[in-house]
Amino acid sequence: MRIAAYNVENLFDRAAVFNDDSGKHKAVLEEFSELNELFEKPVYSAADKARMITLITSLGMLNRDQGTKKSFTQIRKIRGKLINRPRDRSKPRTIAADGRNDWVGWCELETAAVNETATTLTARVIAETNADILAVIEAESRPVLLDFQKMMKRELGLAKVYRHVMVIDGNDQRGIDVGLGTGSDYPIQEIRSHVDDLDHRGVFLFSRDCPEYVVSTPSGARILVMPNHFKSKFGDQATSDARRLTQAEGVRDIVNARIAEGWEHIVVLGDLNDTPDSAPLAPLLGGTPLRDVSEHSAFTDFEFNATRGGRGIGTYKTGSDSNKIDYILLSPSLFGLVTNAGLFRKGAHTGSDRWETYPELTSKEHQASDHHMIFADINL
Template sequence: MRLASFNVENLFDRPRAMGRDLGDRSAVLLQAHADLNAMLEHDVYTDRLKTAILERLRVLRLLGSDAATYAVLRQIRGRLLRRSKSGGTTVVAGGRGDWIGWVELTTEAISEVALRNTIRVITDVNPDVMAVVEAESRVALKRFLDAGFAELPVGSRFGHVMVIDGNDDRGIDVGIVSKPDYPIESVRSHVDDVDAYGRVFSRDSPEYTIRMPSGRRLVVIVCHLKSKGYGGQAASNATRLRQATRTAEIYRRLRAERVSWVAVVGDFNDTPASAPLEPLLQHTDLRDISQHPAFVADVRPGTYGNATASEKIDYVLLSPQLFERVRGGGVNRMGVWGGVNGDLFPHYPTITRPSQAASDHAAIFADLDTD
């Protein structure tokens, strides 16, 4: 069987603030959005907090209107703001109890060409089981797969699709899809896992149990750890460390329960030598598919963007019993636009500009003998 992981970067709609043409401004917008919604949950809006709220609204261009290019202020009941005719804006709510509302990011449709290229990547990889990172919802993912693979024989389509909404309000959840012969038997979510610092996962780290045609079970833990894209580096690293630590605990619990076939896959948003990933990569017996002799590598070690060593952030980690069953593996970066001119490595001829890329991430896969 072929097990793959692919960050599809949303299928139909992507927050405009995550646009590839925004450069560093994307991180600023996303951070302002995250900060603002956290601030709005305070019971009391002090003068200092009101100033900070207004500053984030300014970044999102919401001082003068409830709707802007990158975000929308929803004021459902009560009012957060008063806007004067002279152009001044003040926070009139005294705290969370005075109004009902939030700030959400606006979205834009993914180009049809990009969607076709995403289908092409998945078709070329041809996985039996695939972890999907940054899917908007189960409905969106199923609609995409049903339409994109309708011409294939039933046995070659993805008969099983599962996504659980996580903790990220931008619609970037993690899920799994599998061919008809690989049914999803159970799902265990970790959206509510907490540690001494609060909720652990920015999205989720679900366990999906897949039944093989042989009757054996495979448990796939799908990860999307905290990105480096926005927020202070120290805080992001600390969050990613907490998430990797908890995921390692989940893995060790499965092994203690005598589950021998376990894979931990997804977008870890950090490199193999990073301190935040040590709990997974150094303190468990998990093995990286890219380190197997049968893994077919090219001259670029990364899986994201320009695929440099500092951009190896997508993983397929296998328990020892699975690693000894590896028969092959590799990456497919044909859907990625590499470099300013897209000429760092081959890609599909249908990609003539960055917006037509299937994703900024390559798909990574492992071939396993599961008989």
């Protein structure tokens, strides 16, 4: 059985800011994240309102929610009033709302169609890896995953794709979720969502969801599979670290509860957005019996080790060990049965020939993802 996790960065539409060559994307994403965090405060202080205006101005949305032609964001307002905008533009704009309960809405990233080559290469990565159980991170929706599979069949001439596909809408206001695809011999038998779990502040615990999928194997084994995508590092560092910490604690508690119930085969996998030595991930990596597959002796990346040194465990961008943020965490029963594991990097762009890439991948615009697929083969 091969199990894998892949952050596809959306399949057909992704944030338009990533297509910008001016290097603005980091600042835009940080401001976008900070603004949404401010919007969620129960009460807006004078300092909060002043900061909101600064961020809204910087993001190009001061005079209209849709922003300017060069904006990468827009304010999606459902109900209530957020901003006072006098017709006379010489007069200052101010925040009308006094807290979260005064209006319903958020800031969202404008999207643009993903480059056709990038979508095709995403399909090639998934097809070539050929996992029996695949966690898809940053999937738009179940219908999109189904459409993507049709495209895989058409473009790659595949006879079959994933028979079972599931995505539960999560809490990310951009509409990016975690999904699961399994082969015909690996049916999804049960589903449990944690999309509405709350943290100690009464805020949704998971940025997307921490779904529990019970998958059966051809041998009759039952595996509890939990795809995850933790809070990114964009925005205020202390705030994002605290968010990932509570998410790691939440997954830890779920895992330990299932172990107490008698579950033997458990997998937590996906993009946890932090490194193995980070404090936010410590509750999960050190507070359960789960083992990181990259610690297994069968985990290899010979080509990367030969050219760059290190352990070859990096899963993001340059692939260096310090960019290890994607995981497959296995219960002891599964970790002991791993026969092969590693990273599939051919869909990620490298400017210095650090690994083999597809011939069509000539620029970052064409890459399937800036994440590298992580996989493990388990003899069940």
